[in-house]
Amino acid sequence: MPTIDEPGPGTGGPQEHDPFEGLVLDEEFVRAAGVKEPSGRARMLAARWKDNPPPENAAWRPVTEVRRSRWRRRARRVGAAAPRRHGVRNALLVLLVPVLVLVGLAFTEKHSTGVPESAALPTLGAATAVPSSAPPAVAPETATPEHPWAGSPADSWPAGPDGLALPTATAVGVFDQDRVAKDLALAKAFLVAANMDPKVMAGGYPQTAVDLTDRGTGDILTKELSHPTEEDDPASWASRFDPAFAVPVTDEVKVQGLITFEGDGEQGMLVHADVTFVYALRPGPQVGRATPSTPAPAQQQPTGAGSGAKPVGLVRAVPGAVDVQREIVRRRVDFRFADPARYQVQKDRLWLKQWSSDHDNTLCGFNGGYLRPSFLVERGGASSGPSGGPTIDPYDWSKPLDENGDHRCGTVSRS
Incomplete structure (x- = not known):
């Protein structure tokens, strides 16, 4: 193949003036051309018909039909008729095809989960008020890693930080609207860092939560984590x-709950959080391998300790299936924000006034700094403390949390 530096044909003869010398065939020249060069087939037919033109009634095809746009180069089904109309109709078909595909996928996904539609509850958003009653009953289903919320009211609850709404900030006492909004955001940040951080859930140190508190509160939380x-x-x-x-x-x-605030007179402002968190878990490698010694049950739980509600009755696991259990944790936390003109406070830091919690579907009597969900292999064994408390619905947060902490290890009505 000749290159740019090689001479072209006829260069050995006398040099003739080139009428196109200096002409640049760039994109602007091509677009400005008023006449297009006929194709090779067109020149061939023109030469053939110069002396012997075809009959006037003979069938022929315009040469331009051989040029087709790329989107039409597709295989058609055998026997399918060629499209006769285009324009608006084809444009509508192009728009409708992806819509129909999405509808089909949504229908397939909805009916392939194995969850009966009658078992589903209406999807809930972030709560704006305390409910008037407990969530309705849900058809019993076995939780799996793919569907960890099946058979639980939490299936319809919102998930993550967005499921915990903040109230509209208004000025309170010496705190203007902007300061109240920042303090509310701090309270929510603590709840998220302590209860929704995947690293903390997996057993990690809740450093972010501790860093949000003032020195006094931080010292208390650090001591609890250490001992x-x-x-x-x-x-x-x-x-x-x-x-x-x-x-x-x-x-x-999964989360449901409320964050509210009120003035606290000369003390400043109080922010109240009453939130229920739901977690889905499977057994760790040590579950069922050995029977731990029976811990001393906590007959009188102090404020700040969980109720340790026992799980529902033993249900046999399907052989080979993963035992997925849910732990339901309800927390009541009060944050105080003091008037900086009257008290020594750290700006943008939290002061935890008091806190209490219920841990449901958990083993009783364990106080090692971690929550201990109850799995099937451990139920009824010596690792769970004796029951002396009432049966409770862990999903019912329409009733106030018992902050006196004098309830004993009870039983949950559902998990």
């Missing part, structure tokens, strides 16, 4: 699971 006891258990304010005994099957956390 957890029955009275000072960090599981009363942080949702952590020992990976040896419980592993989250999803980072998703």
